[in-house]
Amino acid sequence: MLRIAIPNKGSLSAPAIEMLREAGYRQRRTEKDLTCTDEANSVQFFYLRPRDIATYVGSGDLDLGITGRDLLIDSGAPAEEILELGFGGSVFRYAARPGTVTELAELADRRIATSYPGVVHRQLAEAGVSAHVIRLDGAVENAVALGVADVVADVVSTGATLRQAGLEPFGAPLLRSEAVLVRRSGMTGNGAVAQLTRRLSGVLVARRYVMLAYDVRVEHLDRASELTPGIEAPTVSPLHREGWVAVQAMIARDDAQRVMDELYEVGARAILATDISACRL
Numbered sequence: 001m002l003r004i005a006i007p008n009k010g011s012l013s014a015p016a017i018e019m020l021r022e023a024g025y026r027q028r029r030t031e032k033d034l035t036c037t038d039e040a041n042s043v044q045f046f047y048l049r050p051r052d053i054a055t056y057v058g059s060g061d062l063d064l065g066i067t068g069r070d071l072l073i074d075s076g077a078p079a080e081e082i083l084e085l086g087f088g089g090s091v092f093r094y095a096a097r098p099g100t101v102t103e104l105a106e107l108a109d110r111r112i113a114t115s116y117p118g119v120v121h122r123q124l125a126e127a128g129v130s131a132h133v134i135r136l137d138g139a140v141e142n143a144v145a146l147g148v149a150d151v152v153a154d155v156v157s158t159g160a161t162l163r164q165a166g167l168e169p170f171g172a173p174l175l176r177s178e179a180v181l182v183r184r185s186g187m188t189g190n191g192a193v194a195q196l197t198r199r200l201s202g203v204l205v206a207r208r209y210v211m212l213a214y215d216v217r218v219e220h221l222d223r224a225s226e227l228t229p230g231i232e233a234p235t236v237s238p239l240h241r242e243g244w245v246a247v248q249a250m251i252a253r254d255d256a257q258r259v260m261d262e263l264y265e266v267g268a269r270a271i272l273a274t275d276i277s278a279c280r281l
């Protein structure tokens with residue numbers, strides 16, 4: 001039975017559970033449940049602190065995990081990403097009071113407060129800078145006002161927390177993170193892992209694409225197909241009307257309205273976009 005670590009709390013927990021449900025897996029009934037066994041799919045889920053997930057997977061005690069790229073890097077555990085999951089996006093940045101520290105070169109000998117010391121040590125080592133890293137559990141933005149640090153290094157999503165603390169980000173982001181599926185480094189995939197990965201990829205495709213269908217006159221088919229090339233090629237079927245064909249192709253959801261407008265201009269009619277509920281490409 002495949003054993004998989006899922007975030008039990010925090011930003012990644014609800015979207016991870018929702019994605020697994022969409023992929024057809026049974027999930028815990030209450031937020032207090034520590035494990036959930038899906039007998040039909042031969043998978044057991046363990047609900048763990050997101051920060052600990054790479055450790056369990058890196059040690060080989062669990063086969064797979066869902067965590068943030070930043071948490072994976074911070075852990076230093078021997079685990080690797082196998083799939084980006086498209087939620088839990090954030091950037092990781094340095095910030096300080098305006099006019100105090102404004103570029104990475106000025107970090108030398110500064111006190112940096114962070115909940116991600118592994119990420120910060122790695123960046124400092126790459127830059128060849130020596131600074132004092134102070135590990136805090138959370139609310140690190142307060143550390144500057146309280147005199148504990150000169151700089152913070154933290155997850156930034158909307159930037160509202162930094163603004164509220166009177167801090168400004170500086171320098172390039174240390175990394176861009178999102179939720180990822182991880183396995184132990186170098187572990188060769190087996191059938192069960194491949195099946196779960198295919199199911200999750202299927203959810204991503206179903207979320208990112210819609211199925212477009214339309215009718216078009218044969219002489220306009222080439223121009224219409226350029227707008228809807230599909231994954232391999234569009235499916236073209238004869239219509240029971242001389243000179244017309246029916247076309248089907250997947251297109252990016254974000255682009256659907258523009259493509260439908262342009263298809264109409266090209267002469268396509270009965271243009272329908274439908275949600276994809278599941279798929280295997």
Ligand SMILES: Nc1ncnc2c1ncn2[C@@H]1O[C@H](COP(=O)(O)OP(=O)(O)OP(=O)(O)O)[C@@H](O)[C@H]1O
Nearest residue numbers: 009010011012050068069070088089090155157177
């Ligand atoms: N606004 C956000 N705040 C914190 N983490 C976020 C945010 N958006 C995405 N994330 C990602 O979520 C993961 C951190 O999750 P974690 O559960 O440890 O912290 P959290 O969501 O802040 O929860 P808590 O602080 O309540 O424990 C990281 O991968 C981080 O990049």
Ligand SMILES: O=P(O)(O)OC[C@H]1O[C@H](OP(=O)(O)OP(=O)(O)O)[C@H](O)[C@@H]1O
Nearest residue numbers: 138139140155156157158159160161162
């Ligand atoms: O850019 P924003 O949209 O403001 O989001 C980023 C903030 O959210 C998180 O804090 P959280 O509320 O999880 O508190 P914590 O620091 O105690 O983890 C994170 O640590 C930042 O402080």
Ligand SMILES: [Mg+2]
Nearest residue numbers: 010011138139
């Ligand atoms: Mg937090």
